[in-house]
Amino acid sequence: MDFQIRGKLAYVNAGASGIGEAIADLLTQEGANVIVGDNDEQALQEKAHRWTGIVAADLSTAAGTNHAVAQVLRIFGRVPDILINNLGVGNSASFEELSDERWARSFEINLMGCVRMCRALIPGMAALGDAAIVNTGSDLAKQPEPGLMDYGVCKAGLLYLTKALARQYAPKVRVNTVLPGPIWTRMWTRPGGIVDQLIDHYGVEDRDAAVKQFLEDRYLPLGIGQPEDVANAVVFLASPLAKYITGASLDIGGTLRGLV
């Protein structure tokens, strides 16, 4: 399929690995010029040859966001046509363990990263007259998990932000969000990641058994997805093929027994 984005300028916020990396690669494969921001400088350097540009920054801070925006404007010479807000980190904790500091940290990463990037770029994108933003939400925005409450609350906030921005900036900027279910990335596999958290939760030693139990408990019959399963949907929503879609949220692989 031709996504009709050849020559478009795209910025992927938090794209050095996992879902963001798959989005950056698919945008590139489809002929877009892509800049990737991330705080993992080593991963960015290793993969830099695949993209138009990279920018290393802590995107959970105002200073890091300002730096990334300045670099994107410098490299492209203008605002991008496509903005992908993919920053998000979930760390399991019970409600009572979630201190004010942990809530504030989660808010900076899982909501403010997107808010700041949109605030900086959306006026210029609106002036282009035909731009698109896609935010990476989560199925947890619609089906709460007690162990990831801070993360899920922020992802629910992204749904509101998506619709509110879509309303304010239509028809010049389309704003949509994807809600992935479980996707096999470092979020799962890193030490202390979701697989380790599930092992603790179920009191089992076997990694596969812990994941299988989780999928059954949460009624996720499609199993675990791959980053490209999300990238395909994100690039579609960012492309002219989705020119009549704004303010939408798309469930990918999960959310089969959620609230809405």
Ligand SMILES: NC(=O)c1ccc[n+]([C@@H]2O[C@H](COP(=O)([O-])OP(=O)(O)OC[C@H]3O[C@@H](n4cnc5c(N)ncnc54)[C@H](O)[C@@H]3O)[C@@H](O)[C@H]2O)c1
């Ligand atoms: N993997 C899943 O099951 C899943 C499910 C639903 C939603 N998501 C969402 O998908 C998005 C990508 O997650 P992923 O699974 O690909 O994880 P990942 O860990 O593979 O990728 C996250 C990327 O964000 C970068 N990052 C983290 N903190 C940063 C910071 N402060 N500044 C700049 N970059 C930072 C990391 O270096 C990494 O490259 C997130 O928004 C996540 O919430 C993931």
